[in-house]
Amino acid sequence: MNLFFGKAKTKTTAKDAIYKLRDTLDMLEKRQTYLEAKVENELKIAKANATKNRRVALMALKRKKAYESNIEKINGARMTIETQMMAIENANVNLETMGAMRAGAEAMKNIHGSMDINKVDATMDDIRDQMDVANEISDAISRPVGMGEELDEDDLLTELEELEQEELDAKMLETPAPAVYTPNVPTHEPERKQRVEDDEEEELEALKASMAF
Template sequence: MSAGWGFGGWFGGGAASRKEAPKKAILSLRAQLEMLSKREKHLENQINEQDGIARKYVSTNKNAAKAALRRKKQFEHALDQTQGQIMSLEREIHSIETANINKETLEAMKNASKAMKEIHGGLTIDKVDQTMEDLREQHAIGEEIGEAITQSIATPGYDETELEDELEALQQEALDDKLMQTGHVPKDRVDALPTAPEGVKGKATAVTEDDEEEELRKLQAEMAM
């Protein structure tokens, strides 16, 4: 291959010329390949033509037939050479394209490596470990501060037994009110209730009996349904 294809540009000149060198080489090879392809078709036509002439004169003019076959052989030899050149050019184009792809891929990987180095900067494993340790310490301090704040605003201490006694008294009071309303007061609760005057006591008894009658009528009505 001649130096006119631009391979020298890979080894000299600036970065722009080196980048353009593969493109120029491929364009030159493709132009030559196109010319050889046209020559290939021309030779194939010539071979077919001479074969036709030889067939035409094979019985009537042997000399003409032999001359046609001789020319056919020459064209076939030229065709073999042309096809060999085409294969060589195609192989070179493929090699340059592959080499250029490899070069561009390597450049991209170098750029990626450079970017990673810039991102990491002076970062090291020790610095990362120290940063994580600082974060853990700050989280622990935050937890302690939160607990201290919560304790400072918490409800003052109290006696749990005192609360239970007060709750039990409230429950008993509510039960007594309910029993008074229904008129059903257990004997043990009657003794505990305060003694009412005679007139009030009789009135309360009458109210209780009326309530009992009312409950009885309700029960009878429910059973009749």
């Protein structure tokens, strides 16, 4: 308990600091507006008494200078506060960003903590094995049933070639034999040869008859 030492200090958050600085900035703006009005008023007094009462005019100008000096200080304070607010806002954004990034890193660490590369490889191996089993099951289901023992493909090819040869032989038997072309041989040449032979025979008989005499 803080009975003797007063109230314990609480940690100021960035949001609280920004609210406090904005309140102070509003107060300084109001103070500056008030002093500017005072400067205008003293300037009027100095102008009004410039020829009538120089002492009053000088006092008015002195007060005017004091107000203007105070306004310059307020402007400096306002600039400092605005710069500080911007720095706090940027720092708060960086803090929020860092917090989000840290949370993301922790989430990734928790996720990766439940698995390692060996577990991933084992899982992928299981997936591949199950895919192979699924493919084998699909092949077994798609294979026709009731076909008896598997036939030898070579025997089937041999039987197919025999059927093809029989088909070719049948087509050759059905096809008529091509006509044999016989050229027209002229007949006058043998007749002329026969006449020549007859004439030679007659001359031979006449020669025999003359020799007989």
